Amino acid sequence: MIELTSYRLAQKSEVISLYLNVFSDSEGESEGRLIGLLVEEMIATTPAEDLIGFIAQSGRATVGGIFLSRMWVPSGQEAFILSPIAVQTQSQRQGIGQQLIRYGLDDLKRRAVDLVFTYGDPHYYGKFGFKQLSESVIQAPCKLSQPEGWMVQSLKGEPIKRMQGRVSCIKPLNDPAYW
16 A cells, blocks of 8 residues: 655655666666755755645655755746656556656645646656646756657646747756756
């Protein structure tokens, strides 16, 4: 049985290790270190009101995690980005990632957030209501290495409107290495 709960600071080491191991397994050791450092910096430097985290636990083991961090958009709407998400390698393909994403999106809706962005596989994130986004509509915080992965959804069902200027994100994510 998987239990989803809010991330707590006491889980910091375990959560950082989760991301490091998952990304090392799937993308190689250097990517694992990069994402592990990202999560560590997000936790250490982001004000609590700008960072939301959830974990998935099986018994006492943390098997998944998701972070949602504030973004500032030219329109002034309330916005967050879903990034990063990780599910323990041996626990993948069991729907844990899907549960975490739905849980995170539901939490953002309860907080009256207008927009949620992500940067990833359009086929995967499309299942959750994300739509591919052209930078001619909303510019990403950094130059995109894979423009097809820039995605957004309106949590209030409103059309996405063109905005002048780039969105900005929390400092740890404002690094071209992640884009």
